[in-house]
């Protein structure tokens with residue numbers, strides 16, 4: 001992966017997507033389709049965006065018994081997306097099954113989508129890990145453990161916060177993909193995110209890719225906001 005800036009298309013329908021993408025003229029983008037949009041529009045939204053020439057991260061965060069995840073991934077592999085994900089909390093058997101499903105479902109001659117595992121959501125704090133998930137460990141240790149499980153299961157990388165990237169690059173190696181949401185420009189509201197960072201911090205710390213939603217999509221001028229985030233991510237501006 002060439003260190004993409006992934007825009008989260010967290011919109012309610014195709015009309016909102018088209019309106020948003022109309023600001024971008026000829027630019028080739030890497031976009032993320034998540035639950036909000038996919039549950040409403042279904043697979044046709046993927047072919048629609050593909051026809052426009054953009055790369056796609058299909059973010060459905062699969063988390064179920066191994067067989068269900070395997071069969072679901074067989075289907076998703078046929079959609080010709082570039083990146084999919086699961087929750088690492090589903091365990092090694094589930095993650096291995098996800099890869100098997102992707103391999104089986106990928107049409108001959110095509111490359112299977114990369115598959116990454118969510119370690120701990122960027123909305124999760126140390127307090128939540130202890131008080132709600134009842135995991136009596138440091139959040140960093142939990143992220144590292146889940147990342148190791150993902151690696152052992154044959155996945156291509158993880159979703160984590162920017163704050164864990166240096167540790168993962170050091171302990172697992174920087175060819176393991178780290179996709180980091182929770183990205184905010186300096187003065188933006190964090191909203192529901194907890195472990196946040198600016199794009200230039202993500203650049204400095206070595207994220208493979210950043211995922212940016214509201215700091216672009218909810219701005220008055222999304223194209224300007226995108227250019228601003230992009231410069232920061234490329235280390236050109238803070």
Ligand SMILES: O=C(O)c1cc(=O)[nH]c(=O)n1[C@@H]1O[C@H](COP(=O)(O)O)[C@@H](O)[C@H]1O
Nearest residue numbers: 008034059121122159181182211212213214
């Ligand atoms: O898998 C994800 O993309 C994801 C994982 C995670 O830990 N945190 C997280 O925010 N995301 C997604 O990244 C996007 C972040 O959006 P903003 O908070 O608006 O920038 C949303 O679409 C989330 O679903």
